[in-house]
Amino acid sequence: MRIYVHIGPDSGSSDRLQRVLDAKRDQLIGQGVLYARSLGARNHTRLYLAVSDPENVDSLRYNRGYIAADKQQVLRDDVARQLQAEVDRHTPDVLILSAHQLGSSLCTASELKRLRAMLLPLSDDIRVVAHLDDPARMLVQRYAGQLIDGRARSLDLELGCLTAPSFWDAALATRPAPDPQAGQFSEIQGACYWLDFQRLQTFWENVFGLGSVTFRNIRPEQFYSQHAPKELQAAFGIPRSFGKSDPEDMPTAPSASWLTRSRMFNDAVLRLLAQKKVILPRQLWRKFLGEIKTHGAPIQPGSLQAVSGYFAEDIALLCQTHDGLDPHLMAPDQPTHNWQEADPTRGFRPTQYLMAFRWRINEATKEELANKSADLASLGAAPAPENGADANIDAQLSPVARRVLPPLAKQNFAKLQTSVFAPHNRLGVIDEEASAPAYSAIKTRILPKGSSGNVIVGCMKNEAPYIIEWVAYHRSIGFDSFLIYTNDCSDGTTEILNRLQDMGILQHRNNDSWSGNSPQQHALDNALSEPVIKNADWIAHIDVDEFVNVRCGNGTLADVFDSVPDATNIAMTWRLFGYNGVTNLADAFVIEQFDACAPKYCPKPHTAWGFKTMFKNIGAYGKISCHRPNKLKKGAEHKVKWVNGSGTDMTRDALKNGWRNSKKTIGYDLIQLNHYALRSAESYLIKRQRGRALHVDRSIGLNYWIRMDWSMNRDVTIQRNLSRMQAEYNRLMTDPVLLVWHQKGVDWHHAKAVELHAMPEFEDLYQQALALDLTETERVAFALALDMEN
Secondary structure (H helix, E strand, C coil): CEEEEEEEECHHHHHHHHHHHHHCHHHHHHCCEEECCCCCCCCCHHHHHHHCCCCCCCHHHHHCCCCCHHHHHHHHHHHHHHHHHHHHHHCCCEEEEECCHHHHCCCCHHHHHHHHHHHCCCCCEEEEEEEECCHHHHHHHHHHHHHHHCCCCCCHHHHHHCCCCCHHHHHHHCCCCCEHHHCECHHHHCCCHHHCHHHHHHHHHHHHCCCCEEEEECCHHHHCCCCHHHHHHHHCCCCCCCCCCCCCCCCCCCEHHHHHHHHHHHHHHHHHHCCCCCCCCHHHHHHHHHHCCCCCCECCHHHHHHHHHHCHHHHHHHHHHCCCCCHHHHCCCCCCCCCCCCCCCCCCCHHHHHHHHHHHHHHHHHHHHHCCCCCHHHHCCCCCCCCCHHHHHHHHCCHHHHHHCCHHHHHHHHHHCCCCCCCECCCCCCCCCCCCCCCCCCCCCCCCCCCCEEEEEEEECCCHHHHHHHHHHHHHHCCCEEEEEECCCCCCHHHHHHHHHHCCCCEEEECCCCCCCCHHHHHHHHHCCCHHHHCEEEEEECCCCEEEEECCCCCCHHHHHHHCCCCCEEEEEEEEECCCCCCCCCCCCHHHHCCEECCCECCCCCCCCEEEEEEECCCCEEEECCCCEEEECCCCHHHCCEECCCCCECHHHHCCCCCECCCCCCCCCCEEEEECCCCCHHHHHHHHHHCCCCCCCCCCCHHHHHHHCCCCEECCHHHHHHHHHHHHHHHHHCCHHHHHHHHHHHHHHHHHHHHHHCCHHHHHHHHHHHHCCCCHHHHHHHHHCCCCCC
């Protein structure tokens, strides 16, 4: 038996072919051709749903209830069983499967391998068929379909990909992570990667074999006429004609103005859904788009001549190798003016329409909740367990988690099992648990006259036990100068910094008279006028609980700069380190005591992938903020190249805003920022009592511990610095005044810990924290269910 897998990717032409196949199903069976019914009467949606990657939740899987991996696996088994039974019943010579989503939405090799594995028990003779047209014409068609489904980005998305070395890769990079509760789906919001037909062929043939893919033309006049069966006969090797079909009117292209309105309205809807306070059923959403419809001229494919031109050479080659592609039929429309988004007309304002529809949205939300058909977690409440689901979740949880996780956190845990947000440590190439030779010492740099070199600017409050280690460490990897601000210190921090200033190690500024929203931002604003900042080569704003961990070369800043010589901004992503079972505050090195940390892949909670930025002092920005330089100066866009911790360009994502990495921008291979937010459990108590430098109106409660205490993974890479840091530390501590103030600081913190243990509020917090022995997935689930402000 030969299997033909028709993958679209154009939904309109696929729908027409599927209608004909459905209408002629009985006649085809008589010729030994089976158009499967078990996968769907026309579009074989169930096949697509069964093979998509578990984490790539699309709108179909969401709306049909196949988000969870176990439910998808049940579907997959059912599809395989029913398809096998259908084949056994009819014993056909040819099996035809068709779903346009196979070509337009499957984008990973694992998905194609899963599809092939499902079909191999039926036959190993598998051919893939796709119907193509000029890319600009196909893009216009698909864009309209995406807008009806909720797309909020214009055709500039695809046009922007034309400047990339690989259109396919650039288009895939535009796909956001799925967030069904916020109405966000990758296949709807992402660019149409499959317009790269050459890459589409390679992608499928890499799994199904060289020569397995056949491309054919979309000929609307043929598809919608009574002669459509002729194309089916040719495309799928049907031995004999099976008659004519009922003709259909070709669909009318929507007006460009309506498409603009739809995009603008979708953007407003997505911003509303992102608040996760309402539910908007897909059918009602589409109805709203119909109600804002306006007439006018459609988008002219000729205005997208850049798209046609970009792929012209590839298409010419494909026409030579695919008999079903006619170069005349693949020729683009006559070029017109370059595409610009049409005027929505009549002063259209999407928010006004959204407000007018709000009552209907609220009613739909009530109805969805009443029918228990929506995910109540989107409103911050846990859904009632169904069919023993709550007991099943409990069985997967650790004893501690079963006891302490609230219902919503348990539901989050269940979702995380198949979610793209599930944490794991399978990222990067460095063995973080293996011991390695110590880094060699580096010579003190001789700076040119007037240069302050590589500078750290930081803010501190009551950090006396940790300052000298932190300074010694960063001096040992290549930082030359420090500018430190303090306010309201009582533990010896001020005296230690003043002494280090007297020794020529750093510069200390009193920040007691701060004003504005935070002492930290007040300090950073003032830092811009300091000569040490003005004359710096590179600048990094980090705190005393953060250590720059260079993971390449000899572990120095110079090694990083050599790895990314054209970079101006380097995102140093946090690696969150837990308390590592250390309960008592000790006068010992932080980087030696604490090596338990978060997994490298940890997109949630939102703090886990925060980054601080080390940036070159080229004057591109007018402000230093907590995580990054801000206020990009006019005309400076082309000066900036922003890379992640693996040296990969992330300029587009970070140029103007942002302080967290995404799945697309995460990287730790060259550099990371070890964040010891807790240190020991007693240190956490003192930090809880002290408050925050940036958000002074927020407390540091148990929620903070839940987000910051990670213990399932180990990273000892920073400990290669111990010997050279120890040498610098010893050198600094030969100063008797510094030694005395350091010891006073340690004593002060020991006394403060005793004092806090004696206070019921803090002792209770301490005991609760120590009892929270959670797995990393349980921790993420708990964090997502909590108020993130504390």
